[in-house]
Structures are given as structure tokens and as C-alpha cells.
């Protein structure tokens with residue numbers, strides 16, 4: 342089997358970075374996220390391949406928080422599109438975990454299937470190669486397995502497996518992966534190493550049946566009750582790797598300007614505000630309900646699997662201790678005859 | 680704290696059972712030791728879940744905004760900082776005093792459950808849990824300034840002076856250095872607006888950042904719009920922020936919002952004071968910048 346020797350890691354990242362922007366899990370100040378390998382300051386920033394995961398998800402690589410779409414010029418009633426900003430620069434995501442790789446699958450489904458193709462997303466996605474880092478030691482808030490994901494088999498072009506030894510097993514999965522592996526073939530070794538055993542999960546979730554049960558729970562008192570302490574701050578949706586809502590807005594200076602899109606969140610009042618002044622989700626209850634129904638029911642109905650990947654970030658970041666695992670449990674326990 | 684916890688439970692059960700309040704806001708324990716989170720108890724039975732411990736850090740006065748439109752009577756527990764939040768709401772006419780039953784607790788300083796959560800998460804490194812949360816190491820009013828019932832023994836202010844020093848450091852920078860500092864600081868902001876949501880002084884029904892027609896502040900996550908967001912937020916806090924520190928605590932990317940809030944409080948005190956927001960409740964009291972006085976300074980501010 343192919344082995345990536347740990348002491349070759351930096352050489353390989355440097356080599357890959359010659360032809361693409363390589364995003365790696367990295368510490369930054371007292372936070373962490375996926376950042377370009379080239380921008381790393383080795384004195385203050387650490388590559389975090391050996392950590393469980395990073396705090397800020399890699400979502401912004403394929404779906405930037407703010408994205409300029411096209412520039413426009415208006416003359417009377419006519420609008421001319423001057424330039425479209427599709428970004429097809431090659432990029433590599435190195436060291437993503439299975440949960441976050443699943444989140445990319447979610448976004449692929451949303452942005453590329455069912456007759457809708459988002460050309461901006463597609464331009465980036467077609468030029469992105471994913472190298473995932475298999476997980477063997479789930480953290481305290483991880484529950485990917487409960488959401489139907491095998492943390493040791495991430496959906497990726499290449500999988501690396503930390504043997505705990507001197508190297509990573511390097512497993513090529515797709516043609517795109519083969520092209521990349523070929524570029525660094527001389528830096529990989531041929532050796533036999535054993536992947537570790539997956540350690541047990543500390544957080545366990547039984548998702549089976551939840552989507553079906555939620556169908557009859559739209560008006561259930563549980564939403565009022567569970568949402569009481571939610572502050573609608575939106576942190577959960579912004580740290581979530583799979584939340585993908587956006588708003589399209591415009592900036593104009595006189596007759597010229599551009600359209601851009603930016604992340605949005607169903608936790609915000611203005612998200613569901615209507616042009617006529619109404620708002621179908623006027624209070625925390627409706628917005629909170631929407632978040633969980635989208636994650637656990639609507640998405641599953643449309644795509645066959647949930648929009649929560651079990652990464653646990655929202656649990657860590659929620660300032661008021663709202664916990665999606667608890668919500669799933671409460672849904673399962675709820676009496677639907679009320 | 681056990682004793683205080685038991686007392687709060689008793690008070691809440693009594694108030695709820697007698698119908699003196701419809702809701703009682705306090706805390707309950709989550710599945711782990713470091714997890715304490717807000718609870719809205721609606722019955723004496725719910726009240727049995729109440730705890731008050733070293734992680735009861737959340738400013739519950741913010742939750743009153745959820746109830747402002749009704750007639751329900753609300754009981755709640757406040758520490759020193761949170762009690763100033765109540766004055767904010769009363770002065771801003773968001774609540775009337777007679778709808779509140781306030782249980783004040785003299786606060787020894789809290790630990791931050793959010794930080795504990797982050798430390799345990801495996802997603803961040805090199806962070807440690809302080810004995811006292813940042814906001815509690817810079818707290819001039821640990822004892823409630825408004826209450827119906829007071830628990831615990833009076834505490835001395837816990838002001839480390841660190842924040843003051845940091846503010847001075849920024850004041851002493853050259854304009855270019857300072858601009859650079861703000862640019863860098865705010866470039867990290869992900870514009871989730873959690874700082875606004877957690878803030879008791881952010882009680883406008885339609886926030887300027889949500890206004891769409893016209894849209895006053897752009898939604899792009901870039902230097903201009905981020906700075907604009909923080910500039911507007913800062914001006915709206917001048918003389919109104921009660922320094923509860925919740926904005927900074929909840930910020931998912933650690934923007935040092937309290938530095939800005941402290942500077943605002945300092946300037947308002949210097950130019951329009953002596954004034955400190957939310958430390959004394961008076962009928963028809965108003966924050967310094969909401970009243971006009973001929974003696975007001977023309978210097979420095981704006």
C-alpha cells in the first residue's frame with residue numbers, strides 16, 4: 342500500500358501548493374479552521390491534522406461567505422451584465438473529516454442536482470480535489486455514525502489514515518484522486534501499515550424514524566418549549582458545515598455595481614421577511630423549528646439523508662446550551678397525540 | 680452557592696405556585712458538569728430543575744425581550760451585571776417594573792461554560808479555563824443594583840485593570856496603527872450578529888442591520904462592511920452598554936468587543952458625565968446621550 346511518511350508531509354503540501362490553493366486544518370490565534378497552506382505562519386500557526394477537527398468548518402472553501410457574482414451596468418430600463426466572476430482556480434482540501442466531507446455532499450446535492458445547477462458553485466467544485474483524513478477517535482460531541490456516516494470512510498478523492506506510526510496510509514479513490522496521487526507519486530512510499538481500530542462514540546444518536554415522526558410534529562408544543570432559551574443568534578448555522586442558505590444582494594454606485602451573495606440564516610428575522618411586510622416566522626419558535634425540520638426532516642425527504650452530519654460544532658458553539666442530540670432525543674420521546 | 684441555589688428554587692416554586700409570576704427565568708444543569716444553561720420555568724414542578732452554580736454566567740435580562748409584548752409577569756435571577764441590564768430595559772421603556780420579580784444574587788464571579796465546552800471539544804488548542812471568566816475579571820458591579828429580594832453576601836468589585844490598560848494602549852496608538860488594529864480585529868468577524876442577539880441594550884424592534892429598504896449597512900463580509908457594522912454597533916452602545924460582557928463572551932471568533940464598549944463608557948463618562956449606564960434606577964431616568972444639556976461637552980465625541 343502507499344504510505345505518506347509524516348516527515349514528507351510538508352514537502353508534499355508545498356508541492357501540491359505549487360499548482361493549487363491547498364486548504365489545511367490550522368490553528369489561528371485562539372481559533373482554528375481551514376486556511377491556505379501558503380499563508381501559514383509556522384511560528385504561530387499549527388497544522389492540525391492530528392486534532393479531532395477544527396472549529397470553523399471548511400464550508401467557505403466551496404461556498405464562500407461573501408461571493409461576488411457579476412457586475413452590472415444599468416441604462417434606463419436595460420441592464421447589462423458586464424462580467425461574471427466564476428472562480429475555477431484549482432484547489433485542494435487536505436485533511437477534511439468525514440462529517441465535513443458529507444457536508445460537501447449535501448451541498449453538491451443542493452447546488453448541482455434536481456435540475457438546478459449553480460454555475461458559481463460548480464466552477465469551484467469541479468476544480469476541487471478532496472483529501473480526507475479518516476477518523477478513529479471520535480470526540481465528545483461527535484455523532485456522525487448516528488447520522489449514517491462511517492468516519493473511517495469519508496466521501497473523498499483520496500483518504501489518508503493516520504496509523505499512529507510514522508505514516509499515513511494513502512488511499513486513492515477516484516480518477517481525480519489518481520491524477521493528484523500521480524503528481525506526488527515519488528514522495529509516497531510502498532510499505533504495509535495497519536489502520537487503527539475505530540474507538541467507540543461517546544455521543545450516540547438513533548436517527549432512524551425521526552424524519553417520519555417529524556412529519557406530524559409541525560404544531561407540536563415541543564418547539565415552543567425547546568426554543569425558549571434560544572437567542573436566535575445564528576452561531577449554530579454559521580459554524581455548521583452543511584447549512585447553506587444564502588441571500589443575493591446588490592451594491593450600486595449610480596448606474597454601476599455588482600450582485601453578490603452572502604450566507605444567510607433561518608435564525609434571523611429578516612431571512613423570512615416578505616416584500617409586503619409580513620413574516621411567516623415571526624418568533625424564535627418558528628425559526629428554531631425550521632432549523633431542525635430542515636436538518637432532520639425536509640432534507641431527508643428530498644435527498645434521502647439528513648442535513649446534519651453529526652460534527653457537533655453547533656453543540657460546542659451555542660451560547661445557551663442548545664444541543665441537537667437532545668432535540669433528536671426529545672423528538673423521539675415526544676407524544677404525538679397531543 | 681448550594682444554599683443560594685436552594686433558596687432560588689424555593690422562591691421560584693413559591694412565586695409560580697401562587698401565580699405571582701407566570702414564568703421564572705433561571706438556570707438548569709445540562710448533561711455535564713460544566714454545562715449550565717438558561718431555563719424558563721413555568722410551573723413549580725419546572726422550578727425543581729433550577730440551579731445556580733459557578734457556571735450561571737448568562738445574562739437573563741436579555742430574555743425579557745421575548746416577553747415584552749405580553750402581560751405575563753416574569754421572575755428572574757440577576758447577578759450584578761444582569762441587574763444593570765434590567766435598568767437598561769426599564770429606561771428604554773421595554774418593560775415596566777411591576778411586571779418583574781427580581782431575585783438578585785451578589786456574584787462571586789463565574790466561569791464560562793462556553794469556554795469549557797470549547798476546551799473539551801477537541802477543535803481548539805491552547806485555551807485554558809480561567810477561574811473567572813473574562814467578563815467577571817472586569818466587573819465593577821458584582822452586587823445587584825435593582826432587586827426585590829437579595830441573596831448572598833456582598834462582594835467586592837473584581838477589576839483586574841487589564842482591560843483599562845488595553846484601552847489605553849489603543850488610545851496611545853498613532854491613527855494609522857489604530858486603523859490597522861481595527862481592520863485586523865474586525866476582519867475576523869463572521870457577521871453572525873450573535874453579539875447583538877445576546878445584548879440587552881440591542882432592543883430595537885427592527886435593527887438597522889436588518890433594514891432592507893433602504894439597506895443601511897451592506898451584508899458583505901469584507902473590510903468596509905465589517906467596519907461599518909462595528910462602527911454603528913459601537914455608536915448605538917455609547918452610554919447604553921451596561922458592560923455585562925455577553926457580546927464578547929458569545930462571539931464565536933473572539934472579537935474583543937469589550938475593549939470598544941469600555942472606551943465608549945469611558946468617553947461618555949468624561950464628556951457627558953459623571954455617568955455610568957444602568958447603575959441606578961430612577962423614575963424616567965435616561966441614558967446620558969438621550970438627554971440634552973447645555974453643559975454637554977462639544978469636544979472629542981464624534
Ligand code: SF4
Pocket residue numbers: 393394438439440441476478479480483484485486492650651652653
Ligand atoms: S463527527 Fe465523525 S467524522 Fe467528524 S470529526 Fe467526529 S468522528 Fe470524525
Ligand code: SF4
Pocket residue numbers: 570571572573574575576577578608658659660661662663
Ligand atoms: S447558537 Fe444556540 S442560541 Fe444561537 S441561534 Fe443557535 S440554537 Fe439559538
Ligand code: SF4
Pocket residue numbers: 577580581582583584636648649650651652653654655656665
Ligand atoms: S447541525 Fe450541528 S452537528 Fe449537525 S452538521 Fe450542523 S453543526 Fe454539525
Ligand code: SF4
Pocket residue numbers: 867868869870871872873874875926929930931932933934936
Ligand atoms: S458575535 Fe463576533 S463574529 Fe458575530 S457579528 Fe458579533 S463580533 Fe462578529
Ligand code: SF4
Pocket residue numbers: 874877878879880881916919920921922923924925926927940
Ligand atoms: S454591548 Fe455587550 S457588554 Fe454592553 S450591554 Fe450589550 S452585551 Fe452587554
